Amino acid sequence: MRTLRNYVQDQWIEGTAPFATLHNAFTEESCAQASVNGVDVSAAMAHARKVGGSSLRNMSFAERGAMLKRMSEVIHGARDELIALAQENSGNTRGDAKFDIDGASGTLAYYASLGRKMGDNNWKLDGEQLRITRSARFVGQHIWVARRGVAVHINAFNFPAWNMCEKLACALLAGMPVYTKPATATAIVSERIVALWVEANVVPAGVVSLHCGSAGSMLDHVRSQDCVVFTGSGDTGRLIRAHEAVIAHNVPVNIEADSLNVAVLAPDVKPDSDTFWMFISDVARDMTQKAGQKCTAIRRIIIPESATEAVVEALADRLDQQILGSPYERPTTVGPLATASQKRDIQAGIAALSEHAKQVWGQNVQVPDTGYFVAPGLYLVQGGVDAPFVHEHEVFGPIATIVPCSGTAEDVIDIVAAGGGGLVASMYTNDRTWGREVILGIAPWNGRIHWGSKKVHDQSSGPGTVLPTLVHGGPGKAGGGEELGGERGLNFYWQRTALQGDRALFDKLFPSEKVE
Numbered sequence: 157m158r159t160l161r162n163y164v165q166d167q168w169i170e171g172t173a174p175f176a177t178l179h180n181a182f183t184e185e186s187c188a189q190a191s192v193n194g195v196d197v198s199a200a201m202a203h204a205r206k207v208g209g210s211s212l213r214n215m216s217f218a219e220r221g222a223m224l225k226r227m228s229e230v231i232h233g234a235r236d237e238l239i240a241l242a243q244e245n246s247g248n249t250r251g252d253a254k255f256d257i258d259g260a261s262g263t264l265a266y267y268a269s270l271g272r273k274m275g276d277n278n279w280k281l282d283g284e285q286l287r288i289t290r291s292a293r294f295v296g297q298h299i300w301v302a303r304r305g306v307a308v309h310i311n312a313f314n315f316p317a318w319n320m321c322e323k324l325a326c327a328l329l330a331g332m333p334v335y336t337k338p339a340t341a342t343a344i345v346s347e348r349i350v351a352l353w354v355e356a357n358v359v360p361a362g363v364v365s366l367h368c369g370s371a372g373s374m375l376d377h378v379r380s381q382d383c384v385v386f387t388g389s390g391d392t393g394r395l396i397r398a399h400e401a402v403i404a405h406n407v408p409v410n411i412e413a414d415s416l417n418v419a420v421l422a423p424d425v426k427p428d429s430d431t432f433w434m435f436i437s438d439v440a441r442d443m444t445q446k447a448g449q450k451c452t453a454i455r456r457i458i459i460p461e462s463a464t465e466a467v468v469e470a471l472a473d474r475l476d477q478q479i480l481g482s483p484y485e486r487p488t489t490v491g492p493l494a495t496a497s498q499k500r501d502i503q504a505g506i507a508a509l510s511e512h513a514k515q516v517w518g519q520n521v522q523v524p525d526t527g528y529f530v531a532p533g534l535y536l537v538q539g540g541v542d543a544p545f546v547h548e549h550e551v552f553g554p555i556a557t558i559v560p561c562s563g564t565a566e567d568v569i570d571i572v573a574a575g576g577g578g579l580v581a582s583m584y585t586n587d588r589t590w591g592r593e594v595i596l597g598i599a600p601w602n603g604r605i606h607w608g609s610k611k612v613h614d615q616s617s618g619p620g621t622v623l624p625t626l627v628h629g630g631p632g633k634a635g636g637g638e639e640l641g642g643e644r645g646l647n648f649y650w651q652r653t654a655l656q657g658d659r660a661l662f663d664k665l666f667p668s669e670k671v672e
Contacts, residue, residue, distance in 0.1 A: 157187065157189060158187070158189075158344075159190070160178075160190040160343055160344065160347045160368040160369075161366075162195050162366055162367055162368050162369070163350055163351075163354065163365060164196075164197075164199075164200035164366070165199065165200055165203045165362075165365075166203075166361045166362060168354075169195055170191075170194075171191025171192045171193045171194055171368075172191060172193045173191065173193070174191065175191045176190050176191065176340050176369060176370065178190065178245060178341055178342070179341075180245065180247075181245065181246055181483075181491070181492045181494055181495065181527060181528050182247050182482060182484070182491070182492055182526070183527065184496070184527060184528070187245060188344055190340055190343055190369045191368075191369045192368065192370060197367070197373065197374055197376075197377050198376075200335065200367075201335055201378075201382070203365075204335055204362050204363075205304065205305055205306050205381070205382075206362070207333075207361050207362030208306070208333030208334075208360070208362025208363040208365075209302075209304060209305070209306070209331075209333050210362075211333075211361060211363055212328065212333060212363060213278060213331055214278075215278065215331075216275065216276040216277060217271045217272075217274035217275060217276070217277060218271055218276055220271050220328055220331070221270065221271020221274070221329065222271070223328065223358060223359060223360075224265075224267050224325055224329060225264070225265065225268035225269075226356070227264050227321075227359065228264035228265040228268060229261075230352050230353055230356045230358055231260055231261040231264070231317070231321070231349060231352070234348075235254075235258075238253075238257045238317065238345055238349065239253040241348055242257065242317070242345050243483045243484060245316075245344040245345065246313075246314075246316065246342045247447075247491045247492035247493065248446070248483055248491055249483045249488050249490070250483070251445075251489070252445060252446045252491065255318075255446065256316070256317045256318050256446075257317050257318075259315070259317070259321075259322075259622070260317035260318045260320070260322075260349070261321070262624070263318065263325050263624045264321050264324070264325050266325075266624040267325035267329050270329065270642060270643065274329075274643075278302070278331060279299055279300065279301050279666070280299070280300040280643075280646075281297065281298070281668060282299060283297075283298055284668075285662065288656065293658060293659050293660070294657070294658065294659070295656070295658075295662065296654055296655065296656050297656075298653070299652070299653055299666060300646075300647070300653075301331075301650060301653065302331030302649060302651075303332055303381045303382070303649060304381040305332065305378075305379060305381030305382035305383065306332065306333050306382050307323075307327040307335070307382070307384075308335050308337070308375070308382060308384045308385070309334055309335070309337065309385050310337050310385070310387070310388065310396070311336065311337065311339060311387055312387040313339035313342045313449075313494050313498075314342075314446060314449040314450065314451070315446075316343065317345050317346070317349060318622075319387055320336055320338060322622070322628075322639065323336070323385050324364070325624070325645075326639065326648070326649065327385075327649050328364075329646060330646040330648075330650055331649070331650075332383070332649045333362055333365070334363070334364050336364065336365065336366055336367065337366075337367040337371060337374065338366075338367075338368065340368065340369055340370065341494060341495045341497075342494055342495075343368045346366070346368075347366065347368055350364060350366045375396065375399045375401055375402060376400075376401050378402060378407050379401075379405050379407070380405040380406060380407065382407055383408040383410070383648065384396060384407055384408070384409045385409075385410045385637075385648070386409070386411050386412070386635075387411075387412045389414065390633060390635065393411040393635055396411070397409050397411070408648065410629075410635075410638070410639065411637045412628070412629055412630075412634065412635045412637050412639065414550050414633050414634065415451055415452070415455075415575075415578045415579040415633065416455045416456055416546075416547065416550050416575035416576070416578055416633065417442075417453060417454050417455055417456070417575075417578045417580050417581065417619070418454065418455070418456045418457070418458055418578065418582070419435065419438060419439050419442075419457050419458070419581075419583075419619070420458045420459075420581065420583040420584065421435050421457075421458070421459040421460065421467065421584050422460075422563065422584060422585030422586075422587055422591070422594075423460045423563040424585055424586055424590065425463075425584055425585060425586070427463070427466040429610065430610045430613040430614075431585070431610050431613055432466075432470070433470075433613070434608045434612075434613040434614075435584040435608060436467075436470045436474055437618075438454070438582060438606075438608065438618050438619055439454050439457055439471060439556065440471060440474040440475055440478075441618060442454040442556075442620045443475070443534070443556050444478050444554055445620065447490055447491055447492065447493050447530070447553060447554050448532070448553040448555060448556075449494060449498070449552060449553065450620055452579050452580050452619065452621075453620060454556055454582070454619070454620070455546075455556055455557065456557055456559055456571075456575065457556055457557065457558045457559065458559050458568055458571050459560055459561070459563075460561065461560040461561065461562065463560075464536070464558070467558060468517070468534070468558065471517065472517045472534070475534065477489075480521060480522070480524070480529065480531060480532070481524060482524075490532060490554060492524075492528040492529045493528040493529070493530055494528070496528055498553070499529075499530055501552070502530050502551055502552060505549060505550075505551035505552075505553075505555070506530070506533060506553075508545060509546070509549070509557065510535075511545070512537055512543070512544040512546070513535035513536060513543075513545070513557055514536045514537070515533055515534070515535050515536075516534050516535065516536045516558070517532075517533070518531050518532050518533035518534055519533075530553050532554035532555070533555050534555075534556060534557075534558070535556070535558065536557070536560075537557050537559055538560070540560070540561040540570075541561075541567070541574050543559055547571070547574040547575050547576075548576075559571060565590055565593040565594050566597075568594055568598075569594060569597035569598055572598045572601055572602070573598070573601050575601070575633065576601075576632045576633035577601055577602070577630050577631040577632020577633040577636075578602045578630050579602070579604065579628065579634050580602060580604040580605070580620075581601075581602045581604075581605050581606070581619075582605070582607075582608060582619035583598075583606070584608040585607075585609065586610050591607060600631070601630075601631060601632065602630055602631075603627055603628065603630035603631070603638065604626060604628070604630075606618070622640065624640050624642070625640075625641070625642050626640065626641055626642075627639070627641035628640045628641070
């Protein structure tokens with residue numbers, strides 16, 4: 157059984173007992189162990205701040221981008237190896253593993269391109285010069301510069317490659333070194349990626365540190381120039397925000413948490429239309445991809461009451477085509493959940509949901525005897541905005557619930573808002589008036605809105621795909637954070653400072669440069 161290592165102060169360190177045990181999600185057998193006992197976290201973070209931070213600040217955006225390009229190429233070059241590890245540890249099907257691995261390399265490649273376009277500076281102007289007195293010479297100018305700390309990243313279990321790399325890409329291009337902690341239960345892929353980077357010598361000393369094991373006292377060591385970025389449960393997010401060191405040093409925290417994402421079918425969409433089948437395809441894919449273990453997966457399906465029969469029948473037909481089984485077999489489309497604890501949590505969630513909703517598909521799905529499997533399930537609940545459970549609790553697996561309503565824009569907006577904030581909402585309509593009203597009504601409750609219509613029915617990447625060009629995050633229950641979004645993703649790692657002084661000096665020292 158392999159022992160995962162920690163990469164700190166530019167060296168590999170194996171932790172000491174006691175160890176956390178990692179399991180093969182399909183066989184349930186032990187496959188690795190991990191520990192951070194013996195790692196001096198305080199010294200590791202200090203090294204990252206001093207050595208890694210200095211290295212990055214001395215690099216231009218273009219040079220940082222070139223580094224990210226090399227990191228992307230290393231992952232792509234080891235694609236098959238990483239896919240096999242994801243199948244072993246997380247129970248991913250080959251398609252689900254590729255989704256994670258390619259998402260990681262693709263996001264790094266996108267930010268590499270952005271770095272090249274940002275050019276030879278290592279600072280960024282924010283807006284134009286502002287006249288602040290009667291004098292035309294004495295002006296104000298806002299500027300972005302990298303924080304002088306370390307970015308502490310606490311990542312989710314479901315995307316050990318993509319979630320790690322989307323955070324890394326923004327932080328490193330912004331100029332901050334990273335201390336990254338993957339979820340222990342699925343850390344095999346994360347550890348191997350960092351090892352590949354070290355072996356290929358693509359990151360300077362101190363720029364990337366890896367923490368494979370319990371967080372323990374990790375946050376005790378954050379300081380005022382550091383920041384924390386977390387993906388996971390809302391409960392853990394609240395603990396991070398309330399941590400004594402985070403509060404004492406006013407450490408910025410960015411959180412992506414629970415999300416009761418919605419798919420909304422408008423009254424104008426007729427069964428068997430292109431827009432209708434786009435809606436059905438997106439819902440079925442999001443229910444089953446990664447066994448429903450996606451932060452962007454559709455949990456609530458809001459439809460007009462009159463469309464209930466057609467939607468249930470169409471989704472049932474599409475879900476009947478899914479194959480639950482071994483992630484090592486090509487025909488399989490739904491593999492096991494990542495961990496035994498996830499299986500227990502989802503089973504408890506299904507039991508609670510079943511007290512309020514009727515199961516309309518999935519009762520007869522055969523589940524393998526071994527592995528952390530949960531059968532996909534489609535439910536139907538009455539009551540609209542007042543439906544119990546479904547607007548308050550996320551079942552983080554291959555489960556979704558249909559919520560029929562009147563279909564009016566006002567009713568839809570109220571039901572979406574009842575979820576308390578989401579990462580993404582998708583709506584399917586060709587009615588521009590209805591669509592505009594719904595967008596403006598649900599935008600305050602969502603970080604992203606996906607509009608499906610007849611002209612793009614066969615061109616969309618779907619609502620469940622996180623794109624580096626667009627912001628990822630959401631208000632309220634979704635954590636209140638924001639990541640990615642092109643250059644916007646760098647802002648969290650920067651300090652914005654207002655300068656006041658001689659226009660001519662500013663023009664000389666901080667000339668305005670246009671992004672290509």
